[in-house]
Amino acid sequence: MEITGGGRLEVRITSADVGKRVSVRYVTDSAEPGEKFTDAVGVLTSWDSGVLLITRKSGESVRIAESALVAGKVVPAAPARRRGPSATFAELARATARAWQPVESEALGEWTLRAAFYEVPPAGRPGGVAVGRRVGFTRRANSALPLGDPGMPVGEALTHVRAWYAARELPAYVQAATGAEGTQELLCAALDRHGWRREVSAEVRIGALAPIGDLDADVSAVRLSRTADEAWLRRYRRFSGDEEASPAVRSVLASGPSVWFASVAGTGGVPAAIGRCVVDGRWAGFMAVEVDPGQRRRGLATAVMTALARQALDEGASAAWLQVEADNDGARALYDGMGFAPHHHYHHYRWAEA
Secondary structure (H helix, E strand, O other), X not given: OOEOOOOOEOEOOOHHHOXXXXXXXXXXXXXXXXXXXXXXXXXXXXXXXXXXXXXOOOOOEEEXXXXXXXXXXXXXXXXXXXXXXXXXXXXHHHHHHHOOOOOEEEEEOOEEEEEOEEEEOOOOOOOOOOOOEXXXXXXXXXXXXXXXXXXXXXXXXHHHHHHHHHHOOOOOEEEEXXXXXXXXXXXXXXXXXXXXXXXXXXXXXXXXXXXXXXXXXXXXXXXXXXXXOHHHHHHOOOOOOOOOOHHHHHHHHHOOOEEEEEEEOOOOOOOOEEEEXXXXXXXXXXXXXXXXXXXXOOOHHXXXXXXXXXXXXXXXXXXXXXXXXXXXXXXXXXXXXXXXXXXXXXXXXXXXXX
């Protein structure tokens, strides 16, 4: 907090600082017992009608009455991570997008509208495709990716996004990020103002690739393939098994510069463990690492990732990334041990239809 020569706290931010990273102290009823104040650090995303909105690294927004402020100042961006590879938000956002490509896309300025869907037959009419329900295969392949200027005011762009997804009978989503230099806190606040609601959040983590390839893991049972066969898909929890789903699912899974699938044989024609890796220049992205619940704590996830890392190292990659949902404590612990550290958070905002 900013302290004057007289030892008093002082508010040294104004509405002109919207868009900057700030640290504030304010009076609140939610402070710890016996405390009168609480603090917030994040990007000042708005200051309207006597109310400040601060978006934290996690994407959580804090509303603070101007009258409750007791101190505040602009603070520099968080220091760069000292562990693992360096990476900008823009570089990572594009690398992760190339590893999970939609079936259909359209540019809106520097935004990309993405869709990958299939038809679910209506109940009671097996095999019916004319009437039914459309399902998007993952939010990542069915959301607008805003990496720049849409070429029009944000409100108009969001109206266009809604219409584009409505024409495809899909819910409208926008993917936006927080928590690193160059991320999209202001866009997140604009989405909230325009009636979009944050539905799910995840971390993008990065780490050096060589330590993963050097892990003491038994990779002898891991089989690598360029395609996801029927057995691999039976383990993959996002696959519905629907014949109508197969083309969209397979298209998204096969997308990327250099794609590898890993599996460890299991019982009943279902692998005990699987994984997917996309090698793209210096980056190796890890996805779909899954283990049979009855086979966990045997090192299978580590073996899958080690085998994939060694393949990626052979292709010249040196850095690794992955995405993990914020509430997946087991996966987060595994990745902590492998040297992955959070780089930023990304969020999927859904249009909250009336």
